[in-house]
Amino acid sequence: MLKLENISFEVENEKEILKDVNLIIEKGKFIAITGPNGGGKSTLARIISGVLKPTKGKITFYGEDITNLSITERAQRGISFGFQQPVRFKGITVHDLVNIAKGEDLSVMDASHYLSEVGLCAKDYIHRELNDGLSGGEIKRIEIATIIARNTKLSIFDEPEAGIDLWSFNHLIDIFMKMHQSKENSIVIISHQERILDVADEIIAMVDGVIVKRGAKESVLPELLHCEDPKNCLNCHDILEA
Amino acid sequence: MNDIAKKLLKEVSGLDEMPKGAYNIRENSKSVARQSSENIEIVSKEDKSGIDIIVKPNTKSENVFIPALVSCSGVHDLVYNDFFIGENADITIIAGCGVSTGDSCDGSEHNGIHRFFLGKNSKVRYVEKHIGEGTGTGKRVIDPVTEVIQEEGSYMEMETTQIKGVDSTRRFTTAKLKDGAKLVIKEKLMTHGEQFAESKFEVDMDGEDSSVNLISRSVARDYSRQTFISKINGNTRCMGHSECDAIIMDHGVVSAIPEITANSLDATLIHEAAIGKIAGDQMIKLMTLGLTEGEAEAKIIDGFLN
Numbered sequence: 001m002l003k004l005e006n007i008s009f010e011v012e013n014e015k016e017i018l019k020d021v022n023l024i025i026e027k028g029k030f031i032a033i034t035g036p037n038g039g040g041k042s043t044l045a046r047i048i049s050g051v052l053k054p055t056k057g058k059i060t061f062y063g064e065d066i067t068n069l070s071i072t073e074r075a076q077r078g079i080s081f082g083f084q085q086p087v088r089f090k091g092i093t094v095h096d097l098v099n100i101a102k103g104e105d106l107s108v109m110d111a112s113h114y115l116s117e118v119g120l121c122a123k124d125y126i127h128r129e130l131n132d133g134l135s136g137g138e139i140k141r142i143e144i145a146t147i148i149a150r151n152t153k154l155s156i157f158d159e160p161e162a163g164i165d166l167w168s169f170n171h172l173i174d175i176f177m178k179m180h181q182s183k184e185n186s187i188v189i190i191s192h193q194e195r196i197l198d199v200a201d202e203i204i205a206m207v208d209g210v211i212v213k214r215g216a217k218e219s220v221l222p223e224l225l226h227c228e229d230p231k232n233c234l235n236c237h238d239i240l241e242a
Numbered sequence: 243m244n245d246i247a248k249k250l251l252k253e254v255s256g257l258d259e260m261p262k263g264a265y266n267i268r269e270n271s272k273s274v275a276r277q278s279s280e281n282i283e284i285v286s287k288e289d290k291s292g293i294d295i296i297v298k299p300n301t302k303s304e305n306v307f308i309p310a311l312v313s314c315s316g317v318h319d320l321v322y323n324d325f326f327i328g329e330n331a332d333i334t335i336i337a338g339c340g341v342s343t344g345d346s347c348d349g350s351e352h353n354g355i356h357r358f359f360l361g362k363n364s365k366v367r368y369v370e371k372h373i374g375e376g377t378g379t380g381k382r383v384i385d386p387v388t389e390v391i392q393e394e395g396s397y398m399e400m401e402t403t404q405i406k407g408v409d410s411t412r413r414f415t416t417a418k419l420k421d422g423a424k425l426v427i428k429e430k431l432m433t434h435g436e437q438f439a440e441s442k443f444e445v446d447m448d449g450e451d452s453s454v455n456l457i458s459r460s461v462a463r464d465y466s467r468q469t470f471i472s473k474i475n476g477n478t479r480c481m482g483h484s485e486c487d488a489i490i491m492d493h494g495v496v497s498a499i500p501e502i503t504a505n506s507l508d509a510t511l512i513h514e515a516a517i518g519k520i521a522g523d524q525m526i527k528l529m530t531l532g533l534t535e536g537e538a539e540a541k542i543i544d545g546f547l548n
Contacts, residue, residue: 051526071529080530087527090459090487091545100541101531146531 001027001186002048002154007057009043009209017043018054019209025154028183030176032200033190034220040209041190042084045156048188049081050074062153078153084162084190086143089130094142097130101146114145117178119171136163144175155179156188161196173199197221243267243274246375247313250340254371255309265307266293271319282306282333292322292355295335299328299361310339310354315346315380320353327396329361335368339384341408343376349409351383358389360396360423368400374407381409388415392423394449399426404439405547406432411439419480421449429458430547433466433494442471447480447509456484461543462494473501476509486515489546 002025009018018040025031033041046052048059050071059067066074075081089097098111112122118141128134130142140163147155160176161169173195179187180199189196197203203220205213213220243251247269251257260275264282267275271291278284281301285294295306312319325335339352360366374382390398404411417425425445433439445454454474462468472484486498500513520542528538 049530051530071526072532072534075530075532083523083527087521087523089524089542089545091548092541093545096541096545097531100528100533103532150531 001025001062003060004048005058005060007044007047007054007059009040009047009052010055015209017209018047021057021209021211023204023211025186025188027153028186030180030187030199030201031189031204032197032202033188033204033206034192034197035206035212038208039206041206042158043209044206045081045158045188045190048154048156049079051081075152080147080150080152080155082143082147082155082157082160084158086139087130088132088134088139092130093126094128094130095126097142097146098149101149103150114149115142117148118142118145118175119168120145137165137168140164141168144172148175148179152185154186154188156190158190159192160189161191161193169193169195243269244313246342246344247311250311250313250342250373250375251309253373254311254338254340255307255336257307257309261305261307263305263307264295266295267307268310268319268321270312270314270317271321279304281331287322287324290322291320292324295323295325297325297327297331297333297364299330301328301331301333303332305334305336307336309337310352312339312341312350312352315343315348315350315376315378317350317352319351320355322355322357324357325359325366327358327360327364327366329393330363331361332365333367335366336370337368338371338373339386340373340375341382341384342374343378343380343382345376345378347379349381349383351385353385353387355387356389358391358398360390360392360398362393363395364393365397366399368398370400370402372402372404372408372411374409376407382407383410384408385410385412386414388413390415390417390425392417392419392425392452394420395422396420397424397426399428401428401430403430404432405430406434408439409435409437411437411441413439413441415441415443417443417445417454419445419447419449419452419454421451423449423452425454427454427456429456429460431458431460431468432463432543432547433461433468434463435466436464437466438468439466440469440471442469442473443484444473444475445482446475446477447482448477450479452478453481454483458484458486459488459546460486460496461489461491461547462496463491465493467495469497469499470515471499471501472513473503474511474513475503475505476511477505479506479508480510482509482511484513486517487546488515488517489543490517490519
């Protein structure tokens with residue numbers, strides 16, 4: 001479905017952030033990308049969604065070469081991208097944003113459905129502006145609601161757990177599991193959270209701009225952390241939760 | 243009333259036909275339709291062009307429409323409107339000015355000088371929209387002067403909107419607030435081409451526990467220029483806040499000039515100003531939801547000026 005071939009990303013006078021990355025995401029898969037900070041995970045997500053253009057390589061989506069397509073064109077073809085730090089807008093309401101995401105004018109009731117999905121009491125939020133009045137956790141959940149509303153072939157989330165409290169986090173796992181029930185749509189989540197890694201079909205470990213390992217959790221984590229027993233290792237736990 | 247005037251009337255006041263209740267419609271420097279209501283009396287001034295709007299004490303939930311239209315070129319309209327709001331009254335005033343110069347190279351101008359006298363504990367919501375239309379080179383100019391005197395416990399909310407077509411505006415608003423009086427001004431402005439807009443406020447909070455909140459949101463496109471001047475004097479225990487939030491595009495220029503003066507130890511005054519282009523991540527976010535660059539920009543501007 002999504003195929004990255006020899007993708008590199010280099011910033012002038014700086015190090016190469018992605019080095020010759022090859023990756024295939026199959027239809028209906030739930031993939032978690034993990035690895036230390038600065039390893040290139042967010043850059044990879046931004047390259048897939050079109051926010052960044054690779055300096056080398058080719059991206060195909062359902063057989064179409066999308067390497068040179070804009071953010072909008074990729075979105076229209078079915079790629080969604082949930083930001084690590086959601087953007088705030090003065091004057092645009094939660095209802096407006098859900099409408100934009102859905103691509104149609106929804107009734108308050110229909111739009112509220114997506115807020116309920118992410119555990120927000122819809123009547124308290126639907127008319128709120130997406131401004132600084134919303135907390136980090138609230139706006140993050142709204143961000144996730146817009147991705148659910150889009151219901152696209154590929155949804156990429158960049159650290160969806162960041163800024164979310166524990167109660168919401170448990171709910172978040174349920175949301176991803178529900179999205180994963182679709183056999184048509186794929187989910188890619190960049191995360192350090194072991195609970196998310198637990199529920200993914202596969203884990204991809206990225207270090208220094210290279211995919212070092214892909215596979216089931218049990219096989220990936222030891223290599224990533226250079227540790228035989230990461231699940232019971234306090235040091236690894238700290239690294240993962242960092 | 244010709245078709246141009248009818249269109250302007252619809253745009254500035256939302257009216258398709260004559261409203262119920264009190265109204266005065268001014269077209270090309272003359273009053274063309276007027277009606278008083280039981281509680282709201284509208285009378286012509288005797289010494290100059292304009293009207294007095296007299297609202298009886300305790301009038302509740304009534305609207306007054308006072309649109310002014312200039313439907314041809316070469317008109318230089320100057321009008322004096324005074325509003326006398328009785329104690330405890332609670333009303334909405336829908337004002338607005340539309341200037342159309344057609345395809346003429348002659349300009350037109352409307353200058354409204356409005357004075358508001360709010361009685362004790364009265365409440366006024368004032369909604370005003372400015373529109374300019376025409377394809378010719380004739381300049382459309384609207385220079386409103388507003389003076390507000392608020393007695394104890396009164397509340398005034400002014401919403402002013404000028405989105406397009408007015409080549410030059412100099413707005414000057416002054417207010418004097420007595421004990422417990424509260425003034426809220428929300429201004430929305432978008433300028434295009436080589437338009438110029440200046441909005442100047444001078445507010446004196448003379449009464450204890452009075453407050454003012456000035457909120458300006460504006461967009462300056464093309465080569466247009468805007469200046470926002472807010473002068474707030476806190477002369478006693480009071481609360482003043484002004485906020486200028488502007489988006490600049492193309493070669494637009496915006497200046498925000500605050501002058502807040504605390505003449506009392508108990509005055510709390512705040513000014514905030516933020517001027518900048520549309521944030522890149524806002525555009526990217528909306529584009530990841532499927533909007534084109536143009537659509538994303540329009541959504542952000544529409545929301546900002548909403």
